[in-house]
Amino acid sequence: MSDSNVSTEQTPGRSSFEIGHMTFVEITEDPRTGRLPSAHQRSRETIEQARLADQVGLDLFAVGEHHRTDFVGSAPAMVLAAAAEATENIRLTSSVTVLSSEDPVRVWEQFATLDQFSGGRAEIIAGRGSYTESFPLFGYDLADYADLFREKLDLLLKIRSRNPLTWSGRFRPALDHADIGPRAVQDELPIWVGVGGTPASAVSTGRLGLPMAMALLMGPITSHEQTIEMYRAAAEQAGHDPAALRTSINLHGYVGRTSQGARDTMYPYFARGMMDNNHQRGQGFQLPRAAFDAQTSPNAGLVVGSAQEVIDKLLAYHEIYGLDRALIQIGFGGMPQKDVLESIEILGTEVAPVVRREVAARKEKAA
């Protein structure tokens, strides 16, 4: 596969450091009012978020894939297609596409179509998925978890690099000179690999020389030092140019008008989201306020606070990992739309310009 997996060249006009807004479009009861929004309402709110993110100059809008009725997230490409029509410049990516339980042919068809409709703004972050609902839904066995991802990523990369395609594997019928369309607008539609931080994922992504998006839920800001070190070493060993490797951190955050205000706004929703979507001892994940506050300190992972705090945190991330982008999930746990929009606006107008300028200066200094 060595011919198909060289990471994309920097497109002219791309930011020195890309900052994006990510959502899972979850439908969660507001812990303050007890109101449960409708799927339709959340769908429209999501497009409004994309439109604003585009208007304030953010680089990316990202939608996660979840196969449950408490998310409008089972078909991210559909959400992104709607977002494409409401936006002009922002890039549109899945975060992530649960590739293991998908047909790579169909994934390509959807994202290449998105690329056509958006004029070359489509991207894919392919992942193994941290939720497992999609496996039984599409008739896959979780026991094949690793083999599924490896094979499907191989096929997806080959579809990207050549057409027509002849291919055979274990998990889908063989392709014999298959003509798979549409082709993408971009010379190489970006395919990233989303990783949670397991060494094996870092090593296999590095070997392929693919751009890597690291998810950091909570914990020290340095949690992924080993991930990125193994990724770069594996890539270099496999003969990929280290300078061409692109990396991203995907995390939760909220920018507010004040430090304390940002924390107060984010906490109840984030805690609710953790309760609904993570578990310990077979029950929801309890996140006490003190534990949350600890996650917002300078050496912890969450990107929460005033614009200046978030600028500092993103620059710290860049310094530690040498990242190319940060994808921030704003509003997890059913935060009201007005709070989400306010945060997107500050992120785009006050945070992003400073971070991009500082990173550009760092790069210039290093060059």
Next chain:
Amino acid sequence: MTTRTDTLADVPEALARPADTSPRTLRVAVVNGSPSERSKTMGLVDVVLRTLRTALTREGIEVEENRVDVYRLGPEFTGALEREGVAPGVEHALRVVEQSDVLIAATPVFRGSYTGMFKHFFDLIDQYALANKPVFLAATGGGDHHALVLEHALRPLFGFFQAMTFPVAVFASSGDFDGTTLLNPRVHGRIEMAVTDVTDLLVTRATSRPQPPR
């Protein structure tokens, strides 16, 4: 970062020893405590065996492998309450381990320790059959928080047998594997270290022991 690379290409050269020396053989037995057909535990053991073979081939020693999958020994094994009168197949498996020169004891962590069948196998092993026998301890688990199973569960078990456990034991987490293939270079490096520590000893064992009839 050190990543282990196979040096099997060096083998033919290493084997070019004086013609009158017949290759010495080290009998390595693996006791695999995993119930899975394709297991991470065996993925880990495969790397251990490859590393061991590479190190010993360089010294002109052949490695003979024998593997016991305790979960494949069947109801005659699971129903056995004592050594006396066990079914011939089970007896054979026990003897292979007792008569080996080196033992690799490998198990996944179940409910905080080695698997039940793994322990059951050693409950049937002769009390002194493992005395002074070199034993490589290996374990796999869902996360790094299980790593001390090596020191708190496996090492005392072989302490009872008065076996000679290698100073470095190796643990790997699920996240270190792609399927059953061990990817984490740090674990590879640790295996290399564990084997290097005892290579001299194993060479001595293989060359000072009368060779069994071939």
